[in-house]
Amino acid sequence: MVTVHDVARAAGVSISTVSRALASPERVAAVTRDRVTRVAAELGYRPNHAASGLRMGRTHAVGLLVPDLENPYFATVTKAVQARARAEGYEVFVADSDEDADMEAELIAALAARTDGVLVASPRSGEAELRAALVGVTAVLASRELPATPSGTGEPEVPCVSVDDADGVAQALGHLSALGHRTVGVAAGPASSWSSERRVAGLVAAAEHRDVQLVQLGTFQPYFAGGVQVADHALASGVTAVVAFNDLMALGILDRLRHRGVDVPGEMSVVGFDDVQLATLVSPALTTVHAPLARLGRRAVDLLLVRLRGGTAASTQLPVELTIRGSSGPVPAGPVS
Amino acid sequence: MVTVHDVARAAGVSISTVSRALASPERVAAVTRDRVTRVAAELGYRPNHAASGLRMGRTHAVGLLVPDLENPYFATVTKAVQARARAEGYEVFVADSDEDADMEAELIAALAARTDGVLVASPRSGEAELRAALVGVTAVLASRELPATPSGTGEPEVPCVSVDDADGVAQALGHLSALGHRTVGVAAGPASSWSSERRVAGLVAAAEHRDVQLVQLGTFQPYFAGGVQVADHALASGVTAVVAFNDLMALGILDRLRHRGVDVPGEMSVVGFDDVQLATLVSPALTTVHAPLARLGRRAVDLLLVRLRGGTAASTQLPVELTIRGSSGPVPAGPVS
C-alpha cells in the first residue's frame, strides 16, 4: 500500500505538501502540485479512507435502510439513492430490515456508526421506537413523518420526504367518479403504515366532495398475496371499483379477479398507487397514481447532504399524477341489485 | 462522542484494558471486565470504525457491484448478500453500474478502496478490462468466470460462483422434448453475456442427444422488451416452443404472444431461466429453470470471507432445477405446414 509518505519521498517534498497538493491544490505552487500529482499517479497512490475518516471525523458514506430490497418500490428508491449519493462523492451502505420493525433500531445504529448520516425508507417501527433509534444520528426519513414533539423537548425534527398521498388518492377517486362509479372499495395497507393511513384519510376526505360511497374492505398485507385476498372481499361487497394501497396489492387483485373470471375493467375497475415498473407489464396495464420514486430517493439524499453540511433541511412533499391505463373503465351498465 | 479514554477514566483503568475487555475478554480479570463493560454500556460507548480500521487495516465492510438493482434477479442476490454479510459482521456497500460496462472498473476501484473485498455480480466488462480492474483487489465473481491466464502470469484466479447453466437448459430441453416438441427456438441474451453463451452452448449440446432441432432466433436484450421482440421472431420461424435466456425475456414473450392472440401453452410453449419471483405471478405462470439466487449470493459472501481470512476459495457451481408451471405444454396436434 502506497501512502503519502511514499509519494512525498518520491516527489522530494513533505507529506504536508502532498496532502495539500491533492486536497487543496490552490494552496501549493503550480510546479510542485504538478510534480506531486504526477508522482502520485505513477505510484498508484490511493488515499486511505480510514485514516482521513479518522482525522476529519467524516466517512463520506451514508446508510440506507429499507424494509425489503426485493420490493420493486424500494429497489427503485435504492437505485436512485445510490446514484445520487455517488454523484455527490458519497458511497452508500445498504441494510435490509426484512420488514422486521424490531430490527430497525439495531440496523440504524449499525449504519450510523459507520456513516455520516442515514436514510430511513418507510420505517415499520412505531413512533416512540423510531424516535429513540434516531437520537444522535443525522437522518432523513422517506415516506414517514415524525411529528415534532410538543415543544422544546430538544428532539430535533427529522426531515421527511414523502409523496402527496392525499392528492394522489383524490385524483384516483375523481377518475373513478367521472367514470360513473358510486361505490368504491378501499383496500388499506397494514394499520401501522403511515402511508396507508394518509391515503385512506385522503380518500375519505375526497369522497365527501363527491357523490361516492366508500366501502372499507379492511387492512391487508401490502403485497401481491394481500391483493389476492382483497379481490374476494371486493366481489363480496358489491363495489364496482377498488382503490388499493399500492401497486403490489393492485396486481394481486387483478390476478385473482382474472382467476375468478371477472373482467377488468368491464365488471370491476382497479386502481393502484406508486406506479412500479411492473404496473405496465401486466394486462390490462394498471391504472395507478404515479409516484416519482427515483426523485424521492434523490431528494432524500439531497436533504441529508444539506444537513451534513450544516444546513437545515425542511421536509418535502413530491407531486404525484394519476396515470390511466387499462384497469379502470366505466361503471358496468346493468345494476347488480 | 465517547471514546475508550472516557470509558477508561470512568472505570478507573487504562485504555488498553478497556480495549482488551471489549475485544478479547479472556485476557482481562473477570471483575475488571465486568466493570468495564458495564461502564461502557452506561456511557453508550461505540467503537470508532475508522480508528480500528486504520489500526488493523481492515474495514469489516465488503462491496457489491451489480448491473441493475431494479432487476429482480439482482435484487434477490443483493438482499441475500446483505443478509449473509451482516450475519458475519460485515456491512455492505452497494454500487449499481446501470448496465454500463465502462463504469465497472471505476466502481470496483471505488469499492475496493473502502472495503476488505468486493463481490462482482454478472459483470458486463470484457475479459481484459475485468482482469485489469481486479488486480490488487480480493474479489469474488458471481455468474462469470475469469479463465486462468495461460500459466504463471502471476494473475491469481478469481473465484466464481455460478449456476449449472448446462444442466438447467438440458432439463428444459428434455422437458420440451418429452412434450413432443421437435423444433424449439433459442432466444439468446447479449453476445457479451457469459451466462448466455453457456446456456446456448448447453442447449446445443443437449439437442444432439435428442431428436430436437434448435432454431437460433438471435440475440436480444435480456429484459421484458427483448422478449417482446423475440415473440415475433418465434412465430415467424414456426417453432412450437422457445427457450429464453432468462425470465425477464420469457415474460416479454408471454406478453407479446397474448397480444397477438397466441395461446400459451396451447399453440406455443415458453420456458425461462432464473425463476424470479415474478414468474409465479403471471398467468400462465412461467415454466422456468429455478436458480438458487439467494444461495448464490450467500455463497459468494462465504467465498469472499474465506479469502479475507487467508484461506483459498474454489469456484463453485450451484445446482438448478426445472420448475414446470403453466407456460409449457404438449406440442400442438395439427401440423402447421
Next chain:
DNA sequence: CGATAGGGTGCAAACGTTTGCAGAGCCGCA
C-alpha cells in the same frame, strides 16, 4: 536599502484504536 507582507513549505500534533513489551503483584515451591 530596510522593513513588511505574503506565498510556499515543513514540523509535529492529533484523530481513536490495537498491541508488543514490560512491570507489578501474587502464588507456590524449595
Next chain:
DNA sequence: TGCGGCTCTGCAAACGTTTGCACCCTATCG
C-alpha cells in the same frame, strides 16, 4: 526467605491523514 512463573495491567508506539503554526524566501513599497 528467595526465586521462578503466571496473571493482570499500563505505557507508548503505530496505523495514514489533515492542519495549525512557524519558518523561509522573495517581491514590493516607503
